[in-house]
Amino acid sequence: MQNWQPLEGSLTTPRGFRASTAAAGIKKGGGPDLVLLFTDAPEAVTSGVFTRNLAAAAPVIVSREHLSRTRGRCRAVVANSGNANACTGRAGLRVAQETARATAELLNIQPEQVLVASTGVIGVPLPLDLIVSQLPALVQNLSPQGGADVARAIMTTDTVPKSCVLRSERGGTAVHLAGVAKGAGMIHPRMATMLAFITTDLGIGPRMLQDSLLAAVKTSFNCLTVDGDTSTNDTVLALASGLSGVAAHPGNDSPKWFREGLTQLCQTLAQMIARDGEGAKKLVTVEVYGARGPSDADRIARAIANSPLVKTAVAGNDPNWGRIMCAAGYSGARFDPYKTDIRINGFYLCRKGLDAGFDEAAARQEFDRKDVTLRLDLHQGQGTARIWTCDFTRDYIDINASYRT
Amino acid sequence: MQNWQPLEGSLTTPRGFRASTAAAGIKKGGGPDLVLLFTDAPEAVTSGVFTRNLAAAAPVIVSREHLSRTRGRCRAVVANSGNANACTGRAGLRVAQETARATAELLNIQPEQVLVASTGVIGVPLPLDLIVSQLPALVQNLSPQGGADVARAIMTTDTVPKSCVLRSERGGTAVHLAGVAKGAGMIHPRMATMLAFITTDLGIGPRMLQDSLLAAVKTSFNCLTVDGDTSTNDTVLALASGLSGVAAHPGNDSPKWFREGLTQLCQTLAQMIARDGEGAKKLVTVEVYGARGPSDADRIARAIANSPLVKTAVAGNDPNWGRIMCAAGYSGARFDPYKTDIRINGFYLCRKGLDAGFDEAAARQEFDRKDVTLRLDLHQGQGTARIWTCDFTRDYIDINASYRT
Numbered sequence: 001m002q003n004w005q006p007l008e009g010s011l012t013t014p015r016g017f018r019a020s021t022a023a024a025g026i027k028k029g030g031g032p033d034l035v036l037l038f039t040d041a042p043e044a045v046t047s048g049v050f051t052r053n054l055a056a057a058a059p060v061i062v063s064r065e066h067l068s069r070t071r072g073r074c075r076a077v078v079a080n081s082g083n084a085n086a087c088t089g090r091a092g093l094r095v096a097q098e099t100a101r102a103t104a105e106l107l108n109i110q111p112e113q114v115l116v117a118s119t120g121v122i123g124v125p126l127p128l129d130l131i132v133s134q135l136p137a138l139v140q141n142l143s144p145q146g147g148a149d150v151a152r153a154i155m156t157t158d159t160v161p162k163s164c165v166l167r168s169e170r171g172g173t174a175v176h177l178a179g180v181a182k183g184a185g186m187i188h189p190r191m192a193t194m195l196a197f198i199t200t201d202l203g204i205g206p207r208m209l210q211d212s213l214l215a216a217v218k219t220s221f222n223c224l225t226v227d228g229d230t231s232t233n234d235t236v237l238a239l240a241s242g243l244s245g246v247a248a249h250p251g252n253d254s255p256k257w258f259r260e261g262l263t264q265l266c267q268t269l270a271q272m273i274a275r276d277g278e279g280a281k282k283l284v285t286v287e288v289y290g291a292r293g294p295s296d297a298d299r300i301a302r303a304i305a306n307s308p309l310v311k312t313a314v315a316g317n318d319p320n321w322g323r324i325m326c327a328a329g330y331s332g333a334r335f336d337p338y339k340t341d342i343r344i345n346g347f348y349l350c351r352k353g354l355d356a357g358f359d360e361a362a363a364r365q366e367f368d369r370k371d372v373t374l375r376l377d378l379h380q381g382q383g384t385a386r387i388w389t390c391d392f393t394r395d396y397i398d399i400n401a402s403y404r405t
Numbered sequence: 406m407q408n409w410q411p412l413e414g415s416l417t418t419p420r421g422f423r424a425s426t427a428a429a430g431i432k433k434g435g436g437p438d439l440v441l442l443f444t445d446a447p448e449a450v451t452s453g454v455f456t457r458n459l460a461a462a463a464p465v466i467v468s469r470e471h472l473s474r475t476r477g478r479c480r481a482v483v484a485n486s487g488n489a490n491a492c493t494g495r496a497g498l499r500v501a502q503e504t505a506r507a508t509a510e511l512l513n514i515q516p517e518q519v520l521v522a523s524t525g526v527i528g529v530p531l532p533l534d535l536i537v538s539q540l541p542a543l544v545q546n547l548s549p550q551g552g553a554d555v556a557r558a559i560m561t562t563d564t565v566p567k568s569c570v571l572r573s574e575r576g577g578t579a580v581h582l583a584g585v586a587k588g589a590g591m592i593h594p595r596m597a598t599m600l601a602f603i604t605t606d607l608g609i610g611p612r613m614l615q616d617s618l619l620a621a622v623k624t625s626f627n628c629l630t631v632d633g634d635t636s637t638n639d640t641v642l643a644l645a646s647g648l649s650g651v652a653a654h655p656g657n658d659s660p661k662w663f664r665e666g667l668t669q670l671c672q673t674l675a676q677m678i679a680r681d682g683e684g685a686k687k688l689v690t691v692e693v694y695g696a697r698g699p700s701d702a703d704r705i706a707r708a709i710a711n712s713p714l715v716k717t718a719v720a721g722n723d724p725n726w727g728r729i730m731c732a733a734g735y736s737g738a739r740f741d742p743y744k745t746d747i748r749i750n751g752f753y754l755c756r757k758g759l760d761a762g763f764d765e766a767a768a769r770q771e772f773d774r775k776d777v778t779l780r781l782d783l784h785q786g787q788g789t790a791r792i793w794t795c796d797f798t799r800d801y802i803d804i805n806a807s808y809r810t
Contacts, residue, residue: 056734084640087726232734308801322528326637338494
């Protein structure tokens with residue numbers, strides 16, 4: 001069993017995938033905003049995890065239904081940026097359904113084999129004709145090199161495209177895993193977060209793919225917060241072509257091996273999202289050790305990662321550890337503040353609940369990095385947790401005070 | 406039974422109270438930062454509500470204990486700004502206890518009749534000598550006019566002092582209620598929030614005072630959020646001198662009458678805090694009607710009031726109602742988005758879950774006010790809720806990125 005290694009490539013690096021992008025005029029400011037991803041493998045297996053927001057967007061409702069109706073046998077994804085097609089009622093549902101139907105006709109597959117995803121402004125009708133008029137060109141332009149442009153075409157307030165490709169071998173045969181993601185605001189760990197599309201050429205059954213995806217999402221995208229707002233459109237889709245010649249089977253180590261690769265891929269993408277959080281200058285990792293149990297650790301890590309006061313202090317290089325203790329204190333977890341140590345990148349700010357007597361300039365220097373780890377040791381038990389977030393700057397306010405207009 | 410009317414005055418307007426302030430050098434930048442409030446009535450009744458943060462500050466622990474030991478018969482409050490005396494361990498507890506002891510000696514009362522409160526930076530030792538050296542002058546300067554300076558002396562990042570005085574009559578005799586509050590950041594509705602001191606000259610028993618205070622706090626300070634951070638120091642104290650000549654008795658309408666006045670006082674102070682939220686330009690009232698029940702209404706109102714995306718949109722006068730629906734959608738409450746109306750100040754942004762087709766300029770004008778009410782009508786039941794918050798501006802970030810230094 002070989003480890004998964006990073007590889008140059010794109011979403012179409014795994015065998016059996018083609019993609020194309022277009023500028024449909026949906027995203028303000030222009031640029032590519034429409035994506036088609038297609039697998040040539042008729043036996044491809046697909047899986048998805050979606051937002052738990054009650055006001056789920058039309059594409060979420062439609063994709064969830066298509067995955068269920070085909071029992072995980074979809075073959076195409078159409079995604080747009082610039083408009084979420086959320087809070088758009090029956091008209092919005094029709095746009096999502098018609099997008100799938102028109103795409104299926106051109107690809108000569110069933111409508112329910114097409115998944116749809118949208119991201120952008122909420123509550124504004126998504127013009128169907130802008131999408132449908134681009135579909136023939138998108139189908140015609142499908143290419144095994146097309147994956148390179150996908151990550152950029154699904155960006156909204158993201159400042160960098162986010163993609164990751166991994167490679168491993170089984171019995172001398174290469175297997176690939178690739179993923180793209182978008183997301184910078186309206187991101188919260190309680191749910192499957194933002195848009196992410198994942199491809200692999202591993203052969204795998206629908207049940208095992210879904211189980212692997214749920215497990216990977218739990219320790220990656222669901223450990224991510226930018227602003228505590230859970231979107232209406234969060235969607236993670238995984239497509240497996242099976243064309244590598246390697247298949248995962250229950251009963252040997254292959255499910256574990258695949259899950260490890262998928263988790264590594266999703267964690268890499270999740271960190272990219274946190275680092276590119278709206279207005280963010282830093283990736284902040286919150287680690288909690290020694291809690292009474294995993295749920296206490298999780299509560300504390302999430303309270304700290306969601307605290308605007310902690311995140312503004314990180315932005316200002318202010319070693320204000322009292323805010324970290326305060327957030328832990330209101331998290332609902334049980335612990336003894338006077339047994340707790342707080343460190344930044346291994347540098348002690350607080351020992352047993354009291355100021356560690358640190359050098360202010362040295363502490364500020366620890367905060368003044370692109371990667372900051374806040375670590376709490378509670379010394380109460382074995383519970384651990386890790387959450388990714390970012391600092392909170394004026395730019396977040398500027399971006400969001402005028403997002404719509 | 407007469408209504409409670411606003412009155413010019415201060416915390417010492419109710420009969421039987423004196424106060425004084427001093428600049429003890431605790432708050433950076435100087436200025437008054439120490440307060441002594443005293444009631445001359447030996448039979449005075451006191452009550453308190455405190456933070457539920459696990460990392461409660463030393464003064465919270467000490468005051469809670471003193472209220473319990475005296476069964477609500479305290480007579481003095483010593484409060485400082487500039488240092489929270491939180492995360493300060495045994496040394497911090499000793500500072501709070503010694504403050505009470507030294508004050509009691511000068512006032513010739515028992516140490517447990519003195520309550521203490523602190524607000525400011527966490528995790529920094531509070532120098533006892535700075536306080537103790539000011540106590541003789543504070544006691545000497547106690548004056549029935551001293552209440553006028555209290556609100557200012559407890560300010561930290563507040564930009565305006567917050568006080569409110571009410572007057573009512575029973576059988577031709579005047580009764581007074583007065584309160585001051587401080588708080589602009591680290592404010593969250595799950596707990597009794599920030600510092601507030603309340604005086605009245607009504608005669609009232611300890612049990613009835615505590616019940617009234619809990620009821621008033623529930624619909625005032627606990628319906629308030631600035632940033633979702635619950636402080637280590639939140640304290641609301643009420644002192645009743647009984648010197649008006651009017652007493653509240655169970656069995657007639659006086660408990661209800663007093664509770665109404667106390668609620669009106671606390672709601673006024675809570676709104677002042679929201680309006681003065683760190684960096685805030687607007688008071689935002691979130692109202693939810695027609696939920697399945699009160700807890701669903703409460704969840705939705707709090708999710709909206711805590712959403713950075715909603716609050717930045719309000720700051721930017723951006724009628725982005727999709728973010729309001731999104732927050733309601735992830736609140737955990739059950740409702741049908743497509744039955745929901747959303748209004749700002751009575752102006753429809755969304756009808757039955759869809760864009761109301763509003764005039765953009767007119768909508769922006771509605772947002773561009775000092776008082777903004779966001780109202781959701783769910784049309785599902787009788788549940789209602791109201792939460793106060795503020796908009797979210799760059800200034801919040803600027804204030805908090807360098808609070809400590």
